[in-house]
Amino acid sequence: MDYQGLAQEILKHVGGKENIVSLVHCATRLRFKLKDNAKADAQALKNNPGVIMVVESGGQFQVVIGNHVHDVYIAVCAAAGISEEATPQEDERGKSNPLNRLIDIVSAIFTPFLGVMAASGILKGLLALSVVCGWLNTESATYKIWFAASDSLFYFFPLVLGYTAGKKFGGSPFLTMAIGGALTHPLITQAFEAATQPERFLGIPVTFINYSSSVIPIIFAAWICCWLEKRCNRLFPAAMKNFFTPLVCLGVVVPLTFLVIGPAATWLSQMLAHGYQAIYAFAPWLAGTVMGAIWQICVIFGLHWGLVPIMINNLSVLGQDTLMPLLLPAVMGQVGATLGVFLSTRDAKLKVLAGSAVTAGIFGITEPAVYGVTLPHRRPFIFGCIAGGIGGAIVGFSQSNLYSFGLASIFSLAQMLPPGGMDSTVWGAIIGTSLSLVLACALTWAFGLPRSTQLAASPTAIAGDDDILAPMSGTMLAMDQVPDATFAGGLLGQGAAIIPLNNEVRAPFYGEVASLFQTRHAIGLLSESGIEVLIHIGIDTVKLGGQYFTAHVQPGDKIKPGDLLIEFDREAILAAGYDLATPVIISNSDDYRDITRVTQQSTLDSGMPFLTVER
Secondary structure, three states: OOHHHHHHHHHHHOOOHHHEEEEEEOOOEEEEEEOOHHHOOHHHHHOOOOOOEEEEEOOEEEEEOOOOHHHHHHHHHHHHOOOOOOOOOOOOOOOOOHHHHHHHHHHHHHHHHHHHHHHHHHHHHHHHHHHHOOOOOOOOHHHHHHHHHHHHHHHOHHHHHHHHHHHHOOOOHHHHHHHHHHHOOHHHHHHHHHOOOOEEEOOEEEOOOOOOOOOHHHHHHHHHHHHHHHHHHHHOOHHHHHHHHHHHHHHHHHHHHHHHHHHHHHHHHHHHHHHHHHHHHHOHHHHHHHHHHHHHHHHHHOHHHHOHHHHHHHHHHHOOEOHHHHHHHHHHHHHHHHHHHHHHOOOHHHHHHHHHHHHHHHOOOOHHHHHHHHHHHOHHHHHHHHHHHHHHHHHHHHOOOEOOOOOOOOOHHHHOOOOOOOOHHHHHHHHHHHHHHHHHHHHHHHHHOOHHHHHOOOOOOOOOOOEEEOOOOEEEEEHHHOOOHHHHOOOOOEEEEEEEOOOEEEOOOOEEEEEEOOOOOEEEEEEOOOOEEEEEOOOOHHHHOOOOEEEOOOOOOEEOOOOEEEEEOHHHHHHOOOOOOEEEEEOOHHHOOEEEEOOOOOEEOOOOEEEEEEO
16 A cells, blocks of 8 residues: 555545644554634545545544554655644634544543554463463463563553643643552552551641552643643743743642542542442443444444443543443444445455454454445345344353453453352353344345345456456457557557447446547546556547547546446447447557456456456
């Protein structure tokens, strides 16, 4: 993939680098904060083959790329001159509603380390599985080293969140990270473990709390610190602020965190966790049904970020989470629906897309499946949501728990293993998840696609860099059998001919219109990879002077496989006494080692594999 070219296209259609306030990426999406969303051209980006979908949600302009998002992110940053350390300085108050602002804050804080957090959770799950199966002993050095690798991020959460929250709130991320370090400092941890009565700070009672793995206290502390930092920077002279501003912030915010912010945020964390538990305990199966059915809808609109802190907070406060297990059937429902599309379709391009999306979905990345396969065809997406709801009800009824955070994926089952080994809660999760996948696959295979989509090849069956699709339906004819010495002798280049059975010429690849004859009986095309193609409709049809031909494109127009280029009146041309054998010629044949026909079928449908070049 040409990441630099794609980056330039993305920059162009988001309104240029001057329109970008900030840019981050998650597992599959570029998340832009734009000055003016009206300057962005979402439709143009959707038409780009390197973009899966464009979503405007949560105050963000989200460009869904897929598994290559990190490479595209680097290319966009390089093209736009965006530094990794850049922080938005614009005051965003009043520009979006509170929900959008909340989602924007949460996604900006958690997105940068989401991959590492998911990997840490998976490693924890694999370690739990290894202990249950007897492969590892908890007292062995092997286990301890891997456990330290899996637990370090969660144990030192305040440091990591301090850094990302500081960047989001527009302050010094290293200053807010230092506050997070104070919360997890060994002296504080020891004071918490040894405390029998409240300590005092300048005569004020302090109750030490274990802030390791905590989430909410450092986020509030970082916000207060950034607010104070900005005011100190305005107050102190330039020669002093580099030293005195951090001094004031550390001297004020750290004690304030231990005295007020920490206890208040900890109380809020506990209320949030216990409040969720109370709702869940009312009807676990109902919670599973609802979350399993609507989770992917929340992902589409970016609303899922509002639930991520709840999951992490549950793990921090309760040591386990019941929300994430409910989401696994929702994910596997879409994977199953995508698998159903893969099994039922005969569209080569859709089959390849569905196959890769199934693989990504098993590991928790569902955007390629949703945006590329199930949502465009509607019924598979609906079947995936229905199956997710049914599977979620079973998981909820089993009251399954997750013991480490990670993306909802096949690895989540290992993360559900309790310290004592397999129990009914794990089996419930396995049954609910499996049922969701199988049910969605079966419904989609049987009813998900229109019959025409299952049985007929798409006009864009393949469109590789070296491929030319059939530009029309008809009977194939070898070039040396064309009743014209110039074409038959290969003087204009190699290729093959088609005797058309319909009245249309369609684009055989991604590229542009290089030339269009005034009489509209012939057209020259240039593919993105440099293949020059001449399509000449009939023999000596130039004598018709353009009669019976209608062009739907102009030179310079961009084209994609299946686009209508020219229409012609087949019956009228034949009645006028002209031969309609249509040569399809590679004009720059000398640039390639060989030109071959992909298929030996005598009859072609428009969009079928036709010719390929060998470089």
